[in-house]
Amino acid sequence: MPVLVASDLDRTLIYSAAALALTMPDARAPRLLCVEVHESRPLSYMTETAAQLLTEVGDAAVFVPTTTRTRKQYQRINLPGPPSKYAICANGGHLLVDGVTDAEWHARVTERLAGECAPLSEVQAHLAVSADPLWVRKHRIAEDLFAYLVVERELLPEDWVKELAVWAENRGWTVSLQGRKLYAVPKPLTKSAAVREVARRTGADLTLAAGDSLLDADLLLAADRGWRPGHGELADSGWAAPAISALPERGVLAGERILREFLKASRTPR
Ligand SMILES: [Mg+2]
Numbered sequence: 001m002p003v004l005v006a007s008d009l010d011r012t013l014i015y016s017a018a019a020l021a022l023t024m025p026d027a028r029a030p031r032l033l034c035v036e037v038h039e040s041r042p043l044s045y046m047t048e049t050a051a052q053l054l055t056e057v058g059d060a061a062v063f064v065p066t067t068t069r070t071r072k073q074y075q076r077i078n079l080p081g082p083p084s085k086y087a088i089c090a091n092g093g094h095l096l097v098d099g100v101t102d103a104e105w106h107a108r109v110t111e112r113l114a115g116e117c118a119p120l121s122e123v124q125a126h127l128a129v130s131a132d133p134l135w136v137r138k139h140r141i142a143e144d145l146f147a148y149l150v151v152e153r154e155l156l157p158e159d160w161v162k163e164l165a166v167w168a169e170n171r172g173w174t175v176s177l178q179g180r181k182l183y184a185v186p187k188p189l190t191k192s193a194a195v196r197e198v199a200r201r202t203g204a205d206l207t208l209a210a211g212d213s214l215l216d217a218d219l220l221l222a223a224d225r226g227w228r229p230g231h232g233e234l235a236d237s238g239w240a241a242p243a244i245s246a247l248p249e250r251g252v253l254a255g256e257r258i259l260r261e262f263l264k265a266s267r268t269p270r
Pocket of ligand 1: 009011212
C-alpha cells in the first residue's frame, strides 16, 4: 500500500528570495534551484539537495502538492521529480488529477461552503470597507472561493488583524497572515478533506504531511506524521500536536530537512 506525502509548498518546500533565511557566509550558501518563474523573473527556490530529495520522495511515495495557491499560480511551479498525479489547489477547493480539476470534487466543496459559512461576497464587502488603502496594495479573489489582500507588513496594524480574525470566526471563516498576504478562507475549505479523498482513491495506509501556516494545521492533524519548519505562523504561535515534529531549521534549509524526513519515513518498513 502506498505512502501519501501531502505537503504545503510555499515556505515549506519552496521559498521566495525574501523567505530563504540563509544565515551562513555567502561562500558557504547552498546552491539553489529556481522552481518558479513569474513574469519572466525567478520567484521561488529550493536547494539543489532538496530537489534531489524531492525526486526520491516522488519515487518512494505518492507525492501530493497541497497548496492554497490558485490552479494558475500552482501551474507555473516546475517541481523536480516525477509529475504528481494528484495536486490540491485553492486550499482544497480544487483536486487536480493529471493536471485537470475533478469537477465532482469541486461541486462537493462548493455545496459544503454554501451550507456551512458566510458567503464570499460578505467577506469581500467587509474587507473592501475595513482595510485601509494606506497598507493594502491589492484586493484579490481566488478561484471564487476565498479572498486575500497583499499588504505592506510594516504598516499593517496588528489589532486590525485580530479584529478581522474575530469577525471572520463568527462567520465560519479563518484568517491567516503569510508574508505579504493576508488570507480570509472559509473554515470548511480545507486541505485535509482533499487529502483524505486522495488517500481513499490511492488506498494509502500512511499519510505524511508538512506545512508552516495556520491553513496547514488541519492538514497536519489529519496526517499520521507531520513536520513543521522553525519559521511561520505555526512556529510563531507555538502550535504543537502529538504526531507533529517541530523542526529547528528555518527558511529554505527547513524545506531540505522536511524532504529528508519524508523520505526516511516513506522508506521505513511498516
Ligand atoms: Mg506555506
